Amino acid sequence: MRFARVMALVAAAFAPTVARAEWTEASSAHFVVYADESEAQIRRFAEQLERYHAALAMLTNASPEPPSPSNRVTVYVVRSEQDVRKLHGGNNRFLGGFYLPRAGGSLAIVPTVRTNSRDLDQSMSTLLHEYTHHFMLTSSNFPMPRWYAEGAAEFFSAATFPSAGGVVIGRPALHRAAELLVPGFARDVPVSELLDPPKQTPSRRYDAFYGKSWLLFHYLTFDPERKGQLNRYLQGLTKGRSSREAALEAFGDLAVLEHDLDRYLIKRRMMSFDLKPSLVPSGPVSLRRLAAGEAAILPVRIRSERGVDAEQAKALLVEARAVAARHPDDPRVQAALAEAEHDAGNDREAIAAADAALARDPTLAKAYVQKGLAQFRLAEEAADRAAAYRQARVTFAQLNRREPDHPLPLIYFYYSYMRQDLPPTELAFNGLLKASRLAPFDLGLRMTLVSELVRRHRLADARAAARPIALNPHAGPLARAAQRVIARIDAEPQWDGHDFDILTASVADNAEDPGAD
Incomplete structure (x- = not known):
């Protein structure tokens, strides 16, 4: 009892104040937005984001393929900048929002955004800045100098959205x-x-x-x-x-x-560019009011998806289990519980929660992902590792059949060989290539591709794949690792990659540098 109470207090310390009234999901071609706002406000916000995407496509003459449902950018709108800073961590008192680029799970967290003002507030400018980076990485593999990447993000995000529609870019x-x-x-x-x-x-x-x-x-x-x-x-x-x-x-x-x-x-x-509504259509936006259980679990879900350490995971699990006990029949609650159980190291409990979610909603991608992740981790210590990995592949294959362009099944099919120290098949390698094309903004995934290309003695391709990482202004230690790989390729044209992991070891635990300009 005392342990649970202490963990609940720790959870409260890290909790953003997001458990308010009624939450709404706005779903569009490139974004999923969660906000506790009026339906008119959240629809307008989602439409503005889609118009901004259309403006980027038009002005850069790029037309990236629409992402699969799970590969869209999820935007969580929390109450204040203080909540944003709690979720981000660190001590940046100027932080107005941040973005995490991940295959099958990119997300942005911003405070309440005003959509009916001529001048954008700082949180919207931050979001547009970071989405510009996301768009440019998605639409081109060519590595741009830092001044160009940041200059473009500043240029495009200095935007306004006239009340009649359209977008003004380049103010x-x-x-x-x-x-x-x-x-x-x-x-x-x-x-x-x-x-x-x-x-x-x-x-x-x-x-x-x-x-x-x-x-x-x-x-x-x-x-x-x-x-x-x-x-x-x-x-x-x-x-x-x-x-x-x-x-x-x-x-x-x-x-x-x-x-x-x-x-x-x-x-x-x-x-500036004054783009009329007909030039930058927003496309359809569908709204869904979250059920009571899903709204209650949302603070847990946001913190889980942001990422937690071991202590935070234990604290968060107390909260997740409490919500799940009140809403045992809500599949989205069970899927969020599965993630919290997995983060806390409870893989069998995570599988049970994911199965409970899928029994009620077999279309829920998140439940397949959490079940597959838990199975993969259990397979590492299984008596029959080959059989355990085969079973884990089945779960991701089920998701792949439902969403063929979800990058995670492709990635974990490849991992299922690497984690058994087996050479990946051509099918697994091609899956890795496809996943990297679907999620070029995930630099950790790109580095995995670099490693495999080196292993296959395709050093020119490996160098080309490493350059966008090496020049990325937000990649931190991962950029430095890519720079070392490029230097090694240039110095040793016959390098076989036998010491690739040693060369890049310093980034193993610190590859993610959240965009927070």
């Missing part, structure tokens, strides 16, 4: 005005440094990198005298030029570019 990024205009507010970043970053950047708490990246992207997009130069710069990169070489070929003298940027910054008016 002045007013939240970057101080770092660009106020002397001494931030360290200035010369355009030459932006395009050719020094190996050792100055040790400052804050600088004008984001603002300057936005300014350069905006200028090259709209200035008539620079028309076509941004495309020529990108073409130079695709030909293997360094960022500086491509910039000199496309932009000319960088000192002149710096001077022109200074003049552009103080212009009284700047251009």
Whole structure:
């Protein structure tokens, strides 16, 4: 009794204040949104996100395939920025929201978003910024320099949604005005440094990198005298030029570019794209009011999907079991309980909860995933490991038949060989390739593909697959591991990958760096 009470107190300490009135799910082609808002508000929010996606597709001339239902971005709208910071962890008091890119489970957590205001609040700007990264990784495998990736995210996310529909893209990024205009507010970043970053950047708490990246992207997009130069710069990169070489070929003298940027910054008016509703359709949005049990388990689900450590998992399980006891017949409650049991190390209990969910709703993808994950972990210690892994594959195969483009069944089919120290079949390897195409934003998955390509002596392909990780500004230690892999491939063309795990070992427990610009 005392243990349960202590664990409940620990759970309360980590709990965001999300257990409020009635929650609604808004489902669209690219997003699933959960919010405790009016139906009109949540529908408008989902439609704005879809219009923003359509604007990105139109302006970048990209058309990525629609994701499978489980591979959409899930957006949880919690009450406040304080709740966001609790869920994120750490001590970033400026955090306005964050995004986690995962195959079959990408999610964003933001505070309440105002949808009826001309000017976006910070939480919506953060969400749009991070979704721009998600979109660009989905629509192109070509690794972009950091200034371009962040400049594009700043450019597109400076948006508004007129009441009549449509989207305005490319408005002045007013939240970057101080770092660009106020002397001494931030360290200035010369355009030459932006395009050719020094190996050792100055040790400052804050600088004008984001603002300057936005300014350069905006200028090259709209200035008539620079028309076509941004495309020529990108073409130079695709030909293997360094960022500086491509910039000199496309932009000319960088000192002149710096001077022109200074003049552009103080212009009284700047251009933007005003996209009418017919150009950026939102598509259908369906609403579903959550049942009492699903609403009650939602705080557990959010924290589980965010990720918990061992202590938090034990505390959260107390809460999950309490909700499940009150709502034993709700399959979504049982699926969330399965995740909480698995996180706490109780794999057999997780399988039982997943089976209970599937008995009531055999279409519930989350229940298949949690059952399969638990079976995989049990298989590691099974007396007959081969039989145990076969059984785990059956669960993921059932999900694959229901949702062929769900990436997790493909990934775990591949893992079922690797975890038995067996060479993956061609079918398993092709599944890994497909999963990486379906979820290019999952950099851990991409690194798994890099490892397999090295093992198969396809070093050129491995190098190409590693570059987007190596250049990703949010990949942290995973980016450094990819850089080491590329350096090894370049130095040793006959490398067989026998020490790949040793080379990348430092990222094993710290591969995820949540986007939180």
